[in-house]
Amino acid sequence: MIELAAVEKHFAGQVALHPLSLTIKEGEFLTLLGPSGCGKTTILRMIAGFEQPTSGKILLDGKDLTNLPPNRRDLNLVFQHYALFPHMTVEENVAFGLKMKKMPIKQQQERVREAVEMTQLTALTKRYPHQLSGGQQQRVAIARAIANKPRVLLLDEPLGALDLQLRKSLQAELKQLQRSLGITFVYVTHDQEEAMMMSDRIVVMNSGRVEQIGTPREIYAQPATLFSATFVGENNIFSRDGQLFAVRPEKLKAVRSGEGVETKRSGELMDVQYLGGVHKLIVQLENEPMTVSIVLDVNDERTWQIGETVGVDWKPEDEVVIGS
Amino acid sequence: MKKSGLSMLPVFLWLCLFLVVPMLIVVGISFMGRDELGNVVLDFNLDAYALFFDPLYLGIYWDTIVLSVLTTALCLLLSYPLAYYIANAGPRMQTWGLVLITVPFWINFLIRTYAWVLLLRTQGIVNEFLLSIGLISEPLQMLYTKGAVLLGMVYTFIPFMVLPIFVALEQMDKRLLEAASDLGASSWKAFWHITLPQTKSGIMTGSVLVYVSTTGMFVVTDILGGAKSAMISNIIQSQFLGARNWPFGSALSVIFVITSLILIALFNRAMTSRYQRVREVRS
Numbered sequence: 001m002i003e004l005a006a007v008e009k010h011f012a013g014q015v016a017l018h019p020l021s022l023t024i025k026e027g028e029f030l031t032l033l034g035p036s037g038c039g040k041t042t043i044l045r046m047i048a049g050f051e052q053p054t055s056g057k058i059l060l061d062g063k064d065l066t067n068l069p070p071n072r073r074d075l076n077l078v079f080q081h082y083a084l085f086p087h088m089t090v091e092e093n094v095a096f097g098l099k100m101k102k103m104p105i106k107q108q109q110e111r112v113r114e115a116v117e118m119t120q121l122t123a124l125t126k127r128y129p130h131q132l133s134g135g136q137q138q139r140v141a142i143a144r145a146i147a148n149k150p151r152v153l154l155l156d157e158p159l160g161a162l163d164l165q166l167r168k169s170l171q172a173e174l175k176q177l178q179r180s181l182g183i184t185f186v187y188v189t190h191d192q193e194e195a196m197m198m199s200d201r202i203v204v205m206n207s208g209r210v211e212q213i214g215t216p217r218e219i220y221a222q223p224a225t226l227f228s229a230t231f232v233g234e235n236n237i238f239s240r241d242g243q244l245f246a247v248r249p250e251k252l253k254a255v256r257s258g259e260g261v262e263t264k265r266s267g268e269l270m271d272v273q274y275l276g277g278v279h280k281l282i283v284q285l286e287n288e289p290m291t292v293s294i295v296l297d298v299n300d301e302r303t304w305q306i307g308e309t310v311g312v313d314w315k316p317e318d319e320v321v322i323g324s
Numbered sequence: 325m326k327k328s329g330l331s332m333l334p335v336f337l338w339l340c341l342f343l344v345v346p347m348l349i350v351v352g353i354s355f356m357g358r359d360e361l362g363n364v365v366l367d368f369n370l371d372a373y374a375l376f377f378d379p380l381y382l383g384i385y386w387d388t389i390v391l392s393v394l395t396t397a398l399c400l401l402l403s404y405p406l407a408y409y410i411a412n413a414g415p416r417m418q419t420w421g422l423v424l425i426t427v428p429f430w431i432n433f434l435i436r437t438y439a440w441v442l443l444l445r446t447q448g449i450v451n452e453f454l455l456s457i458g459l460i461s462e463p464l465q466m467l468y469t470k471g472a473v474l475l476g477m478v479y480t481f482i483p484f485m486v487l488p489i490f491v492a493l494e495q496m497d498k499r500l501l502e503a504a505s506d507l508g509a510s511s512w513k514a515f516w517h518i519t520l521p522q523t524k525s526g527i528m529t530g531s532v533l534v535y536v537s538t539t540g541m542f543v544v545t546d547i548l549g550g551a552k553s554a555m556i557s558n559i560i561q562s563q564f565l566g567a568r569n570w571p572f573g574s575a576l577s578v579i580f581v582i583t584s585l586i587l588i589a590l591f592n593r594a595m596t597s598r599y600q601r602v603r604e605v606r607s
Contacts, residue, residue: 048506049505049506050502050505050506069505070502070505070506071505071506071507071508071509071510072508076506076507077502077503077506079499079502079503081499083497083499083500083502083503084503085500085503085504085517085518086500086522087521087522096504096507096509096517097507097508100504100507100508100509100513101508144507148507148508
């Protein structure tokens with residue numbers, strides 16, 4: 001549905017985005033995931049029309065959008081800091097796009113009602129943005145965008161400014177909203193957990209390049225690059241004969257030195273972290289300048305002494321070989 | 325609230341001493357009489373106010389309001405595009421623009437105003453030029469007209485309009501324009517629905533500054549307007565310094581201050597949206 005064809009972006013001679021080709025499917029929840037400065041927001045802003053690609057094309061339903069200004073593209077952006085119009089009420093904010101399209105008043109009201117209902121803002125329509133909490137402002141930003149019934153909704157770290165609790169509940173709400181609207185979401189975030197829980201597909205990015213494209217499960221289970229392996233979820237990287245491989249913390253087993261089992265690695269226990277349901281051991285490996293973390297089974301009742309020697313073992317099939 | 329109240333005390337005292345007290349003295353004098361030598365005498369009467377209703381003074385009063393409103397409107401029309409250009413220019417052009425706006429302040433105001441005399445008078449540069457290219461056959465009477473006064477006023481007060489509008493434009497969140505564009509607004513519509521309402525505070529500040537300054541300005545009228553185009557401030561000045569009719573000068577001052585306050589209040593009322601009122605109630 002949206003197609004990026006060899007899209008490339010330079011800022012003042014610096015490469016912000018290496019040539020990227022990507023097809024976004026109808027009704028898909030696609031997330032661009034990466035640390036700040038990786039080029040994910042640049043991609044979003046190029047799709048929205050605020051930046052021009054240095055080269056390449058952007059197509060929506062096969063139609064070339066590349067040279068259209070933002071106001072003539074049938075897609076809407078939810079801004080990172082919402083960019084609500086401070087001098088307009090919630091209602092006026094939500095109606096703005098419809099007013100610009102010169103939609104008849106009756107229809108505008110209907111659309112606004114629908115959008116505020118969907119975002120649970122019905123009681124707040126007469127308020128001004130400064131009279132709302134962060135989470136409510138965020139909902140207004142979304143309502144303002146979806147009132148236009150765009151083919152594609154672009155979201156630039158929409159939950160970045162909210163606290164963890166609120167973020168969690170809005171993540172679920174957004175996912176729900178996307179399902180019920182059935183429109184395509186292109187979502188930008190640096191939070192890998194958020195990406196994992198919401199997306200149909202994730203594009204993992206690093207310094208202007210795509211590291212991997214895949215479903216959350218694929219990216220977690222078969223990271224294509226070292227960056228994917230370490231950025232998405234916690235991971236332990238080992239090397240053998242110059243070949244890197246990764247083993248997830250929950251796939252590692254900790255073995256007491258007294259238990260008399262031969263293990264692949266061993267080291268000194270540095271820390272035990274209790275995280276409620278599970279606990280985690282941090283082990284400094286012998287002869288290797290790295291620590292590994294091991295997630296212990298819920299039923300593991302053993303007690304651990306900081307400083308003791310711990311054997312680290314895993315099954316060969318849990319090794320994930322990284323890139324070539 | 326208590327704490328900030330206390331810290332406002334010096335400002336409050338300052339205002340009392342240099343604004344409220346002098347104003348009260350002026351109000352007091354406006355109700356008094358004067359002797360043959362022009363000294364103010366304690367003799368409560370409304371003569372000074374009665375004199376104001378002389379058609380001569382009513383006419384000048386009306387002219388002053390018209391000229392001040394015109395000056396404000398022209399300043400606004402000229403300043404907004406200029407401020408907009410400076411606010412959106414690159415950092416180098418912006419610095420230059422602001423310097424050029426403030427440079428006239430480095431030169432004595434009287435000298436600048438007399439420079440207009442040299443430009444506008446019958447044998448002045450403008451007339452000489454127009455004659456030499458044959459556009460006119462005899463010199464135009466530009467100096468000592470209401471037009472010359474208006475020109476001088478606009479010239480003098482434009483910076484008072486440009487700077488507040490520039491500040492308002494600078495402070496505006498530019499992302500709002502991106503949001504408007506994303507929602508389908510053309511750049512003109514984004515300007516009309518977003519930029520203009522967002523810079524209202526600058527427009528209001530600038531307009532009040534220019535309006536009030538114009539009503540109080542008598543030098544420009546004296547130099548460029550000649551005897552025919554007196555404004556209320558010229559009358560007030562001559563009542564105090566020439567005619568030595570302090571009560572009448574004071575009465576005119578009081579009337580004009582009240583008029584200005586009413587006009588400014590009406591203007592504020594018209595310009596302030598419900599949003600700003602909600603905002604003020606909250607803070």
